[in-house]
Amino acid sequence: MRSQTPFGKGGLSLLAITLLLLAAAPAACAEEAPLAVRLVDQFNAMFGAHPGFRANHAKGAVFEGTFTPAPTAKALSSAAHLQSTPVPVIVRFSNGGGLPDMPDTHPSYRTRGMAIKFHLPSGSDTDIVAISTNGFPVSNGEDFLALLKAVSASGPGAPKPTPLETFLAAHPVTAKAVSVPQPIPASYATQAYFGVNAFKFTNAEGASKFGRYRVIPEAGESYLSDADAARLPPNFLSDTVRERVKTAPVKFKLLVQLAEPGDAITDATAVWPDSRPTVELGEIAITTVDPDSLGHEKKLLFVPTNVTAGIVPSDDPIIALRAQAYGVSFARRSK
């Protein structure tokens, strides 16, 4: 039985928690600052100061492993890690929200993250930053900021209709997205992750296709009832990965879902039908627990624009904005 959040059963966790815990966030955002700065300001206002931690997805765990490209990968992209040689990867799993000490069992923080850094033979690296929802609740940063502010202003006692209710009434796509259930996985290793934003993949012959990443657990997806999750220790999502790698690698398939003509490339709210074909890029095998996960995650920065030749971001405005916002958050947490 999943718990009811202000967004429906298991609805969008990052937003729900602010309703549950905060009556109103301070008006901390200077309107003249760049949008990325205002977004990070808003996260900081919602979750408070946690020096050294990410403004969002603050709680995480770092692992190491190997990515082995599939034979089908090079037909899609000439990217160095998609040819024939396995490359080392760093993986950071995370929970959405800006609280580094939240329990994994929290009923409202339900978005999970999986960030992957591929170390390329050239010595550079490239990233994928994915979440557990297939799609995003808004299509641009202005709407995201407005949504976060509406949430912050809609705590207990807010007059009806609350700013959030007003926002959702004016943005039916967002209302639909935040009502999609987000069950708690049995482990980070049993959750599917989605790149959400589209990228353009170009092969050695110069042929290009747009697609979105999917990261699928080979052990199968597995989710818990809220009652079962509530009995588990606060870090069970990463503890279970730590336990599993003692006996065998924790494996995921990396896929790209391909767009068909007419599919929205630059709108992360527009989920493509599951019937769209996928290309298998390869297998991520997590083999090692980072013994200094907390220390290393502070130095790590995963950015969706950290691509390599053969892959370029689409014109989805959220991609460039994410890169800016992650840079702002990184600068703050690195002080």
Ligand code: HEM
């Ligand atoms: C405008 C939209 C978004 C904003 C403003 C935003 C903001 C942020 C910020 C400030 C961070 C902390 C970055 C750091 O300190 O390194 C973060 C982390 C993260 N975000 Fe976003 N985000 C957005 C959209 C997305 C989307 C669409 C996805 C997934 C497809 C996503 C997945 C993640 C993940 C997985 C992390 C943790 C990365 C890590 O482990 O280092 N975010 N986000």
